[in-house]
Amino acid sequence: MLNFNFFFMKTIYKIRWILILFSIIIINACSEDFLDRAPTADLDQEKTFSDIRLAREYQIGLYKSLVGGFYNFSGDPGQFSLEFISDIDGHCMGAYFNTSCIDILAGKLQNTSGSSAYEVEFKWANCYKNIRAINIFLENYMKVPLNTDADQKEMNSMVGEAYFLRAHNYFELVKRWGGVPPVYKVLTVSDEQRIPRASIKASIDSIVADCDRGAKLMDTQVSSSQWLGRITKGAAMGLKARALLWGASPYWSAHNSGMEYSDAAKAALDVIDLNVYSLMPKYKDVFMVNYNPEVIYFHNDVVRATWQFMNFVPIPLGGWCGGNMLATQEFVDCYEIKDGSGKYVPFDRNNPDHLANMYNTDRRDPRFKASVLYNGAKWQGLTCSYYVGGSFGNGYTNNFYTGYNFIKWLDEGVHIGGLVGQYGSRQTNWIFLRYADILLMYAEAQNQVGGPNSSAGGSGKTALWAINQVRERAGLTDLPNGISKEDFDERLRNERAVELVIEDQRYFDVKRWGIADVIGKDVHQAIATKNADGTFTYDFSQTAGPVRFKYSVPDQFVLYPIPVSDITKNPNLVQNPGWQDIMRTSN
């Protein structure tokens, strides 16, 4: 033993220098964090959900998934509403405008590398990207330490908002594709990704469930005016009504959704009974006054330079619109006209009296003047001369070939026109949902449940009452009391077209009503010729714009194709009817 110890000591002594050096190397090479990267300022998930301030920042980031219709197709503001590819509301022409619109009109929805990719491929991928970000929040928020009641209250609301945002993104998918793969957890590359599609009912039920969870957690008002733009209880309840109505609508009930109008009517009535929202007295003010009591949820946007709206403004008025974003004659025909008895009745172009007073704003639905520029209209002191030889010109090849522009989102008080750099600017929030829409949803659903004079749950608020609220605000006369269920439905559909124009509703309404093939029908121009006496003669025979694609399968009008690239990766995804799954790419 002694011997060994002696040997050991001697050895250690002999190699003392080497041991010292060796230790230095080992210690240097092997210090604990040797392979850790140098500290960075970057966040990680652990950090994010360890502090309510960081969690709030993350939750705020989720609001980037609530993007208004002004950003359709390109992601840039001031672009195109989906309205311009619906059946009648608007029209666009020419490849120099957003080719995404044109491609959809031309039926090129499945062109994986084409420009319709924004509305098909990008929308699909982007919604799932948003859903993932929201799922991360919903899986982690409970880790955030909450020290005060105020923190707890704020967190409740933030969680509720997140549920709502998830429902909103799913509904964007459902509107376009029907039932979609449900992803309600954060997926990683190692998780099963071959998730089959849920049925339309299951998809909507999930949306409704998120809305219910959200509604429970949120207040009806934001905590302070600095947070205007955050989601409130009413939005969740309203989206629920919209989703339920979607599933009960004719196309989907014909496709076995198994959903009931009564649920939609009840959900809409719940919003009405919240007594938080009311109609603005003036129709135009709904769009001009931000944060008004009619708006249920919206995209709170920065103050925009007016140029971002210049695509709405015709060139002769100093804007940039030269053929894109026009209204059609079919849409203008939707505005009712006052008859001799003072009642507003559907406009009939074949009625000489109606025709003679087509642009008589004393007789047309006042919303016409508020929404559309027409031959002879005045705008910022200028007269719009949409006639052959006039400053706007007219005729098939002309920029303003339909004879109409839209001004619904424009403020006449902001000086639009003049030289570049002298434009005014104003904030204009995109409205996703407003009280008038809720009233019309209720009217539509309740009429289907029990006819115009029925009311949900014995509330006494009839379908007729609801639609007349909207009509009265617009300045129209009420629908007659004895109107039939069918007539009521027809007038209601017209009411929605007029009231909600350029709010991205018509494009989807025609899809859920199962009348989407009207999207393929021709629309017409109003070609005005000035007579010697200063009056005008109108020719409505010319169809407007590029030839619209006639889908061979009716379902193709309603449902987008699922991006084929995803189908090849997920064989469990069943393509929508009418679409094929061919994709070959070149290297």
Add this chain to the structure above:
Amino acid sequence: MKKHKFNNFQAIPILLLLFLFESAYVYAQSDGIIEKRDSTIEIGYNIKSKTVAVSSLKGMDIETHATDNLSNSLTGFLTGVSSQQMGGEPGKDGSLIWIRGFRTLNNGYGSPLVLIDNAPGDYTALDPNEIESIQVLKDAAATAIYGQRGANGVILVTTKRGVAGKLTIKLDAQVGMQELTGLPNFLNSYDYARLVNEAKYNEGDLLPYYNSEILDKYKNQTGNNIYTNPSVDYVGEFLKPTAPTQRYSLNLSGGSETVKYNIVLGTMNQDGFYKYAQNDPKYSTNASSNRYNLRTNLDVQISKRLNLKFNMAGQLIKYKSPYAGTSAIWGEIMHERPNAYPVFTPSGNLGGTSNNFNNPVGLMSRSGYLETNDRNFQVTGQAIHQLDFITKGLSVTLSAAYNGYNSYGLQKKQEYAVYSVDETLFETKYGEDKPLQVGTDLSNNMNYITSLWSSLNYDRTFGDHAIQASALVNFDSKSIPKFSPYVNLNYGATLNYGYLDRYFLGGSIVYSGSDNYAPESRFGTFYSISGAWDIHKESFLNDVDAVSQLKVRTSYGLTGNNGQPSDAQRYPYETLYTSTWPTFGLNPSAVQGVTESQTGNPFFTWEKAKQFNIGLDAEFYNRIYLSFDYFTDHRFDILANPSNKFPDILGYSLSYANIGTANTNGFEALIGVKQTAGDFVINADLNASFFQNKVVENGEVSGLYSNQQGIGKPSYGNWGLQAIGFFYDDAEIANSPKQEFGTYAPGDVKYADTNKDGKINAQDVTRIGGAGVPELSTAANLKITYKGIDLGIQIVGQFNRSVWVPSEFNNAIPNGGKLAEDANLRWANYIDPVSGEAIDTRSQAKFPRLLTTVSTNNTQSSTLFVRGADFVRIKNLEIGYTLPQLWLKKIAIANVRFYVNGYNLALIYDELKTGDPEYPGACIWGYGKTRIISVGTSIKF
């Protein structure tokens, strides 16, 4: 998370335990041990093995090479190495090197790990006289200890050390001449103009674009014609036929048993070809590279047991070029029309036009200059301690190295005027001549690599049993300011066991980590097992005199490659966040939120290779030797774009994931002879290295036509169509599948309907190659000495390769450029509007009809541009004469040798026949390739 981390302090007790265990064990049986030495191969870090596949060369074989870049000298000597020299710019004329070919996916990291004296560094700028040997480690048995960086092979550069004895002084001087090779021959203005007329005719212009009067002026370059209608020979006008290069080096070596030294001082100067580079007598703007090398390698025997090695080396390099830059100058020379402008106007001004200031005289001499100064500096300290007092054969090595790199670039810009000349010789000035501007920073880069390693080696024989065992820890860290350092850390062990000196078994295992991966998965285990059988030592071969050596080897192992594609993000496991600004509030304002900008992939890991090798080394009659190795390399977990694997519902996309797989196999063979016959000493060998790479999985989308699939094909090379000729006439067009690349007519390129779908479009592309990587690299080396005369020749052949040939070699008219002589091989069928001559080249055409505008049909990526480029060339040739010693003794000189040699001397076989087959694009996109012929002397005192 913490518990998965390697607890680094565990290493100390482990290694100390190893010490103690070994000492206790060996102490117990310290007698009766016979020390026996055998030739073994070092595979780095003083670790030895007998079962590895390694090729090596000696520094003295390459130290007189006319090329100065060491990467060029590996070609032909080392089996398993394939290379491609990419150009001839001074100081930047090195070669791309692949070991055992290209074995990963196309944009993967395929470069080998390079270590100089066991420390990471760049060997290409070393002076050849500094080199003792270069070893290429090829199989897993040799590279497994390199862990995450072993899979692409390892190049070990060892520098020369002093030998005990009296001072030896060696002086080398070499002066050479560079010559450009592989430049296209361009047509003069007359021939150019006639073909432009033809191109216009092909486009329907029946009247000549250049009429006979103008053509006559191009033809008669006399009087005013040289100004009004010039015909400029750009190559002859702007590039000198030769450019000098020179290299001197002084080597001092010697020492005692206690201190040995080897000192190398070297300088190299390589000049460029620019004819006009001296506008201002005070400075030249010619391209050049000046290098100074310094190395001191010291060995100090501190005690009987402790040996210190100390290396200090530095390289000072200055690169110069005109401000306009290499690619602009070469682009202009190789592209500009001969009739664009006269070089000089009648009054001696620079020719040009209102929108063409590219006169190469201006670009070369009046645009200012760029100057980059590199300062590299390497220090290595190493201590080897014999621990034979613990047990015989035990030693420990500790080493630390620092490798610093600084580069500062300066730019000085200058502007100049050009003048156009009209028919009356009136000159119009454009731009202004201005003085040289104040210099500004061009670049300012620095990085440094620190590395530390230690190995414990045990090498001992017990009777019939021989053991060589090592334990290793090494790490290195490359720091670049503003970035996280690149760090690697390995813990390894190897064991070699030999029985009866005939049967050998080897094994290595390494626990290897790097900083790029998630903390819990930074380390991986790599290993190899190997065996060898020295048949020659078997009794049944004892009496067979013919066989003087016969050994078979085999190995199998797992190695790694943590190099990433150049566009791959570091730390891909990290989820990164970025600010996003949604708007809230009554007075709306953007409020800061955060959102993911990169979603981390926690499964991200390194590429792996399962490598198998079987080899044979033999020698017959002590003269003929041969060596053969067959290998397979199965790569998996290769980084590839996974977008075709993960559906959008995943909610995020990854640019890379470990989804690729590729298989490579190949062989290396070498047969040589050493023969002495009278005064003749002959050394000759013939070697070949072959590899074939196939993609097994690359993440491509499913449902492609088989021709479009990358799977089953080599991972590298271009995609393109198969050009199968030119449409003879309208009838042929009518009878052929429709081509969907724009309009076409007779004389345009006809493509194969590869996928047989009746139309020709992007879906007909297939891998057409063009990457320049040879599948088969061969070389013949011959060295004969007769008395004082020596002759060395190296012939290198590369086969199964193809390259991309730029359009400058046949038709650059559509891009505003000139024509090379290959344009004469175009398809033509017309009557010359000027001469009335009928021209019909349809049956022998090699290129499509000429056009003045870009034809999208003819410019598709196709086999028209990617062409086979096998070649055989005399890479190196050297003839030397060593003066008889008798003469020298009197003047105290030990040895004097004079020699003349050449590099890239001549092509023996050239499949391409256009430009330099190794890389024809060099002179178009960069700086032309060179041949170097030099004379030198080497004097030893």
